[in-house]
Each structure stands twice: as C-alpha cells, then as structure tokens.
Amino acid sequence: MFVADALLSRISCRKFLPDPVPLNTVRDIIDKARWAPSGGNLQPWHLYAITGDALTGLLDDVARKMEVIPRGERPEYLVYPDGLKDPYEARRFKCGEDLYATIGVTRDNKPGRLAQFRQNFQLFGAPVGLFAYIDRQMGPPQWSDMGMFLQSLMLVALEHGLHTCAQEAWAQWHYTIAEHLDPPKEWMLFCGIALGYMDEGAPVNRLRTERATVDEITTFVGPWTG
Numbered sequence: 210m211f212v213a214d215a216l217l218s219r220i221s222c223r224k225f226l227p228d229p230v231p232l233n234t235v236r237d238i239i240d241k242a243r244w245a246p247s248g249g250n251l252q253p254w255h256l257y258a259i260t261g262d263a264l265t266g267l268l269d270d271v272a273r274k275m276e277v278i279p280r281g282e283r284p285e286y287l288v289y290p291d292g293l294k295d296p297y298e299a300r301r302f303k304c305g306e307d308l309y310a311t312i313g314v315t316r317d318n319k320p321g322r323l324a325q326f327r328q329n330f331q332l333f334g335a336p337v338g339l340f341a342y343i344d345r346q347m348g349p350p351q352w353s354d355m356g357m358f359l360q361s362l363m364l365v366a367l368e369h370g371l372h373t374c375a376q377e378a379w380a381q382w383h384y385t386i387a388e389h390l391d392p393p394k395e396w397m398l399f400c401g402i403a404l405g406y407m408d409e410g411a412p413v414n415r416l417r418t419e420r421a422t423v424d425e426i427t428t429f430v431g432p433w434t435g
C-alpha cells in the first residue's frame with residue numbers, strides 16, 4: 210500500500226465488527242508506528258493495548274458510572290480552546306452535523322445525538338482499545354510528536370485491513386481508566402484509539418469529512434519553478 214493510498218483511505222471508523230484482532234497484529238502495528246519522528250528522539254508516547262475481559266470490564270465500569278455522572282469526569286486538558294474561533298469552530302460544527310446526518314439524527318434530536326456520542330464509550334464496538342499516555346512534563350512539541358506517532362499507527366493499521374478512530378472523548382474518563390490500567394502517576398491520558406475491522410455497511414461509516422485546500426493552508430513564497 211502506498212503512503213498516499215493509506216492517507217486517502219483512512220477515515221474515523223465509528224462502527225466496528227466484533228472480530229478479534231490477534232496480538233501479533235497489534236504488536237506489528239506498534240512496531241512500525243514507533244519509527245515516527247519526535248523532537249530530540251524523545252518518543253514521548255506510551256500505549257496501553259486492551260482487549261477481551263479487561264476491555265469489557267472497563268467499558269462496563271464506564272457505562273455504570275455514566276448513569277450517575279453522564280458528563281463524565283473532568284478532562285485533564287482542554288479538548289478544544291474556550292471560545293473556539295472560525296474557521297475552526299465552523300469546521301467542528303460541520304463535521305458534527307455531517308456525522309449525525311449519516312444516521313438520520315436531526316439537530317433537535319438530543320437523545321439521538323447523545324446515543325451516538327455514547328458509542329464513544331463502547332469504542333464503537335471495536336475489539337481493541339489503545340490508550341495513549343504522555344508524561345505531564347511534556348509540552349506542545351511533544352504533544353505534536355504524539356500526534357505523529359498516532360497517525361503512523363492509524364496508517365499502518367490499514368495495511369492489516371484494520372480501521373481506527375482516535376477518541377479524545379476518553380479524556381472524560383481518565384480517572385476510571387487509570388483505575389483499570391494503573392499508569393504511573395506522572396502520565397496523562399491523551400486519547401483512546403478504537404482499533405478493529407470496519408463494519409462496511411454501517412451508515413455512520415459513510416461519513417467523508419472535508420479539508421481546506423492546499424492554497425488555504427499554505428502560503429507559497431518564491432520564485433517557484435514548475
């Protein structure tokens with residue numbers, strides 16, 4: 210698979226088949242992703258890979274707690290800045306609207322939206338959950354390194370016929386996740402990544418998000434050739 214093919218075929222999968230993913234496959238994906246670059250080669254990432262009863266136990270625990278605290282625990286970092294401005298806010302809004310449109314959930318259908326949002330905490334049915342931690346000492350440059358690692362992982366997963374969904378939503382449940390995984394105190398949960406085989410027929414997986422054009426995101430300063 211060419212890199213460009215992987216880049217263009219990766220989407221956030223929000224409905225997975227229950228088929229298990231072998232340990233060797235997960236190991237191979239991480240084995241390739243670990244070659245992502247990082248400033249000073251710090252490699253400031255750590256994953257927990259969880260499946261089977263361990264995963265079911267976590268998901269059940271979160272589901273139970275959600276009955277009592279539907280909004281979850283306080284995230285340790287701001288997932289979006291307060292007062293998010295345009296064009297970012299407009300993009301976020303559109304991606305949400307387009308997502309709910311795939312499953313026929315209208316703007317005023319609050320229970321329908323909540324039900325879809327809550328699928329985050331079932332890992333969208335994925336058989337494997339990856340939880341990405343970063344040392345609290347790290348700042349923006351290392352968080353960017355983490356992003357390169359995670360994108361590498363999501364692209365390599367495609368070579369195994371696997372899809373992914375990065376999920377910041379899990380930051381809402383970092384205390385409960387820590388109870389299950391027991392990470393070192395100095396580590397902070399960045400996000401979860403659902404990993405598994407895509408349910409190709411699921412309407413929610415028809416979502417294809419948009420991107421700003423090359424000229425919108427690049428200022429070319431030259432002279433250039435060609």
Ligand SMILES: Cc1cc2nc3c(=O)[nH]c(=O)nc-3n(C[C@H](O)[C@H](O)[C@H](O)COP(=O)(O)O)c2cc1C
Nearest residue numbers: 219220221223304329374375376377378379400418
């Ligand atoms: C770090 C990160 C966290 C994300 N968190 C969530 C999440 O909690 N729930 C969700 O449904 N999608 C989540 N997404 C998926 C984004 O909404 C998605 O990447 C974006 O809309 C672009 O769509 P695409 O991934 O299908 O290209 C996340 C993506 C990233 C990179």
